[in-house]
Amino acid sequence: MYKILTIFLLAGFIISAFAQKQGTFTIARLKYNGGGDWYNDPSAEVNLLNFITRNTNIKVDARYRFVEISSEEIFSYPFLFITGHGNVVFSEDEVERLRLYLENGGFLYIDDDYGLDNAIRREMKKVFPAKDFIELPFNYGLYSVFYNFENGPPKTHEHDKNPPQGFGIFVDGRLAVYYTYESNPSDGWADEVVHNDPPEKREEALKFGTNIVVWALIQ
Numbered sequence: 001m002y003k004i005l006t007i008f009l010l011a012g013f014i015i016s017a018f019a020q021k022q023g024t025f026t027i028a029r030l031k032y033n034g035g036g037d038w039y040n041d042p043s044a045e046v047n048l049l050n051f052i053t054r055n056t057n058i059k060v061d062a063r064y065r066f067v068e069i070s071s072e073e074i075f076s077y078p079f080l081f082i083t084g085h086g087n088v089v090f091s092e093d094e095v096e097r098l099r100l101y102l103e104n105g106g107f108l109y110i111d112d113d114y115g116l117d118n119a120i121r122r123e124m125k126k127v128f129p130a131k132d133f134i135e136l137p138f139n140y141g142l143y144s145v146f147y148n149f150e151n152g153p154p155k156t157h158e159h160d161k162n163p164p165q166g167f168g169i170f171v172d173g174r175l176a177v178y179y180t181y182e183s184n185p186s187d188g189w190a191d192e193v194v195h196n197d198p199p200e201k202r203e204e205a206l207k208f209g210t211n212i213v214v215w216a217l218i219q
Contacts, residue, residue, distance in 0.1 A: 025217075026045075026061040027048070028067040028081065029066040030067060030081060032069070032084075033091070034086070034119065036085060037084045038083070041186065043189075043190050044083075045189070046062050046064050047189045047191065047206070048206055051210065056210065056214070069094040070093065074101055074106075078105070079107050079216055082111070088119040088120055088123050102169075106176070107177075107216040108177045112182070114159045121133065133168065134167060134170070136152070136167065141215065142175070152164065153165065153166045154185060156183060156185045160182065166180050166183070174219055188201055188205025188206065189209055
């Protein structure tokens with residue numbers, strides 16, 4: 001149906017090889033309705049992709065991109081990213097399209113930037129009514145695939161003094177959706193002047209983001 005869907009149906013390592021060969025792996029910010037600030041910190045993905053270029057052999061297109069679920073372009077991106085502080089609402093058509101994307105090999109990373117949790121759990125339940133977010137154990141491969149995070153997600157920003165957590169939704173045994181809560185690594189990807197995070201926190205967050213990307217490509 002779409003060229004990218006054909007690619008998605010292949011094994012993860014072939015997706016990785018395709019991305020490196022073409023030099024076009026990138027991250028697309030998912031634009032959603034409901035009033036949440038889906039657009040915040042647009043420097044985050046660019047900085048992460050540049051970090052990945054410097055520290056891995058993955059070739060990337062380090063430009064900020066966003067995509068709507070209703071657009072055909074959604075199937076051109078192997079990796080989608082959602083963040084924000086407020087409400088998220090998926091229409092019935094968006095629910096079906098996002099399910100199609102994820103069931104055919106697409107990967108979605110969600111980072112709660114504080115205040116997103118209730119909405120994202122509600123909306124993802126529409127996408128996969130029979131599935132729940134499962135907290136990933138610290139020995140799950142994502143946490144050691146490139147850099148070692150023996151305690152799971154890092155605590156980049158403090159919100160409610162709760163421990164950082166990482167949750168997943170699996171499709172046919174593959175991690176299709178990864179969700180970080182009380183962690184907020186994407187704030188650490190943003191330009192230093194945005195959140196004034198110390199260098200060690202920003203590097204930790206960028207390393208963790210690298211693990212997410214690598215895992216999405218090889219699993």
